[in-house]
Amino acid sequence: MSKSILKDAFLGMRRQEAIDLVEKGLRSGADPFTILKECRQAMEEVGKRFETGEFFLSELIYSAEVFKAVSSILEPDLTSNWPGDESKGVVVFGTPRGDVHDLGKNIVITMMRAQGLTVHDLGVDVPPERFIERLQETEAPILALSALITPAFISMRETISLLVEEGLRKNTLVIIGGGVTTELVRKEVGADAQTLDPTEAIKLCRRYIPDRSV
Amino acid sequence: MIPETMSRQERFEAAVALEMPDRVPVMPLMTAFAVHCQGLTQGEAWRDPDKSFKAMLDTFNDLGGFDKLYKPNLYWPMIGGKLCSAPARNLIPGRDLPEDALNQIDEKELFTREDYDRLAALGWNAFWDEHYEKMSGRSIERLISTQNRLLDRYIKEVEACHSQGIFPLFGASVDSSIMAFSMCRTLTQFTMDLYEVPDKVKAAMDASCDDLIQNALDVISLTKIPLVFIVLERGSGFYYRLDIFEQFEWPYLKRYVDAFVSEGLTPWFHFDTDWVLNLPYLRQLPRGKCVCDLDSMTDIFKAKEILDGHMCISGDVPASLLTLGAPEKVRDYCQRLIDEVGKGGGFFLTTGCECPVDAKFENVKTMIDVAKTYKGKS
Numbered sequence: 001m002s003k004s005i006l007k008d009a010f011l012g013m014r015r016q017e018a019i020d021l022v023e024k025g026l027r028s029g030a031d032p033f034t035i036l037k038e039c040r041q042a043m044e045e046v047g048k049r050f051e052t053g054e055f056f057l058s059e060l061i062y063s064a065e066v067f068k069a070v071s072s073i074l075e076p077d078l079t080s081n082w083p084g085d086e087s088k089g090v091v092v093f094g095t096p097r098g099d100v101h102d103l104g105k106n107i108v109i110t111m112m113r114a115q116g117l118t119v120h121d122l123g124v125d126v127p128p129e130r131f132i133e134r135l136q137e138t139e140a141p142i143l144a145l146s147a148l149i150t151p152a153f154i155s156m157r158e159t160i161s162l163l164v165e166e167g168l169r170k171n172t173l174v175i176i177g178g179g180v181t182t183e184l185v186r187k188e189v190g191a192d193a194q195t196l197d198p199t200e201a202i203k204l205c206r207r208y209i210p211d212r213s214v
Numbered sequence: 215m216i217p218e219t220m221s222r223q224e225r226f227e228a229a230v231a232l233e234m235p236d237r238v239p240v241m242p243l244m245t246a247f248a249v250h251c252q253g254l255t256q257g258e259a260w261r262d263p264d265k266s267f268k269a270m271l272d273t274f275n276d277l278g279g280f281d282k283l284y285k286p287n288l289y290w291p292m293i294g295g296k297l298c299s300a301p302a303r304n305l306i307p308g309r310d311l312p313e314d315a316l317n318q319i320d321e322k323e324l325f326t327r328e329d330y331d332r333l334a335a336l337g338w339n340a341f342w343d344e345h346y347e348k349m350s351g352r353s354i355e356r357l358i359s360t361q362n363r364l365l366d367r368y369i370k371e372v373e374a375c376h377s378q379g380i381f382p383l384f385g386a387s388v389d390s391s392i393m394a395f396s397m398c399r400t401l402t403q404f405t406m407d408l409y410e411v412p413d414k415v416k417a418a419m420d421a422s423c424d425d426l427i428q429n430a431l432d433v434i435s436l437t438k439i440p441l442v443f444i445v446l447e448r449g450s451g452f453y454y455r456l457d458i459f460e461q462f463e464w465p466y467l468k469r470y471v472d473a474f475v476s477e478g479l480t481p482w483f484h485f486d487t488d489w490v491l492n493l494p495y496l497r498q499l500p501r502g503k504c505v506c507d508l509d510s511m512t513d514i515f516k517a518k519e520i521l522d523g524h525m526c527i528s529g530d531v532p533a534s535l536l537t538l539g540a541p542e543k544v545r546d547y548c549q550r551l552i553d554e555v556g557k558g559g560g561f562f563l564t565t566g567c568e569c570p571v572d573a574k575f576e577n578v579k580t581m582i583d584v585a586k587t588y589k590g591k592s
Contacts (some may be wrong), residue, residue, distance in 0.1 A: 015409075015410065056454055056455045057454075058405045058408070059455075061402055061405045062406060062409055065402060098315070100311070100315075101318070149316060150533050150537045150572050150573075151316070151572055153534075153537060153538065179487070179511065180534060180570075181534070184538055184539065185534045185538060196511075
């Protein structure tokens with residue numbers, strides 16, 4: 001399978017073509033990890049084009065769905081031949097208590113996974129204690145909190161206070177995002193970064209985990 | 215205080231017509247905030263519409279009054295009337311959500327990709343007559359009866375408001391084409407449809423547009439408030455490239471505007487998300503007839519540059535500022551809006567989208583007081 005053809009299918013927003021190419025590649029004995037890497041590189045290019053304004057959010061959404069589809073095809077082969085931890089970093093992600101919106105969160109998570117990050121998605125309306133528990137279990141260095149309504153600010157602040165109490169704050173990068181967040185909110189809740197841009201969120205993660213970046 | 219020489223309605227009409235009112239008109243888009251201010255839970259307010267109506271009026275008065283009342287109650291759909299928006303389920307506090315949570319739309323696929331052809335063949339209303347029960351397990355008659363009951367209540371509450379010199383903002387609320395279809399398919403699936411079956415989407419939209427317009431006109435004929443609140447979010451340059459906007463949103467929005475303006479109605483564009491890329495198109499619409507309402511994600515100062523002298527702008531005190539900011543920061547921002555966006559007229563000072571439930575009362579009061587006291591540099 002030609003690497004550029006698969007990439008073109010991603011960049012041209014042609015889901016079925018990408019699926020057909022991946023299936024054909026597996027049938028002809030191509031290495032599933034190589035195919036996955038090519039898909040991730042294509043997604044990285046999607047992200048770059050989004051940053052330059054050539055692509056819009058819709059292209060992120062579309063290509064993320066293509067990535068999900070090809071990942072599910074590759075998954076059985078990847079699982080049976082897993083070479084060990086290839087994760088580029090671990091993120092705990094959720095919508096804080098008081099908010100049940102998840103549209104933006106889900107898009108960012110798919111983009112993060114497509115670029116090699118391991119994301120523990122805790123869902124919506126997540127209490128502070130659950131974020132802390134999962135950070136402790138996974139030793140994830142990054143906590144991402146997404147919100148669309150203002151009552152989530154209190155939960156963000158409580159979660160970050162609990163991080164301090166549990167001695168996790170200085171080793172955890174806290175990123176907030178979602179339509180209602182601003183720099184003022186970042187300062188008020190005590191987060192490290194705020195963004196509305198999925199590719200910026202990924203960049204922030206990469207910067208924080210430089211030795212393992214893609 | 216600035217001496218008031220206009221009535222609330224005259225002030226609003228002057229702003230829409232791009233004239234200089236006696237002072238800048240002002241309105242927080244409040245619903246859940248008012249309930250919270252009166253010490254009710256959101257669940258109590260949803261269960262007892264008399265209490266929530268009273269909460270709205272009491273909060274209006276506690277804030278010293280303002281020029282338009284966004285809504286007299288917690289309606290969903292925005293107000294009744296047949297199918298002016300996607301018939302999505304609304305999750306209600308105390309019933310589907312915790313007692314004091316905010317109501318939320320339960321965004322699910324209401325029809326499949328295969329249904330576009332049927333929509334194209336039947337149009338919006340006849341499609342739902344056929345499809346609604348299959349989709350929800352409930353009869354369309356029940357939905358329409360609920361919507362009409364809400365509409366009757368809305369009309370009574372509007373009359374009660376008018377008797378107290380309070381003016382609810384809109385006579386009908388209707389989704390834009392992309393908003394209606396995206397809410398029916400979900401953002402992700404609708405986006406996939408736009409890339410994979412654009413002709414089917416287009417045909418379905420072509421067949422639905424007139425029904426959506428007529429549904430809104432039918433509601434207006436009963437509420438008698440000559441303003442149509444058009445819900446726009448998902449057609450913006452935040453989500454889609456301009457060729458998608460040009461194909462799937464703009465032609466229908468123009469049809470909405472033509473139909474509404476020819477009936478003497480004011481189209482109010484409720485633009486959530488960032489619309490800065492799309493704003494130049496609005497200059498093609500009739501001058502001084504519409505309102506461009508921004509939620510603080512669109513750069514309102516840029517909007518002023520683009521729409522100056524052509525369309526009234528409404529906005530955009532940010533939710534985060536109202537919730538977390540100090541009153542002096544709110545005052546500074548509102549004064550800047552009046553100085554820059556209000557320069558030369560055509561400005562309505564409002565919250566950026568809905569006033570957050572946990573906004574500080576003094577911040578909302580400050581916003582209203584600035585409009586009443588600050589004349590601006592111009």
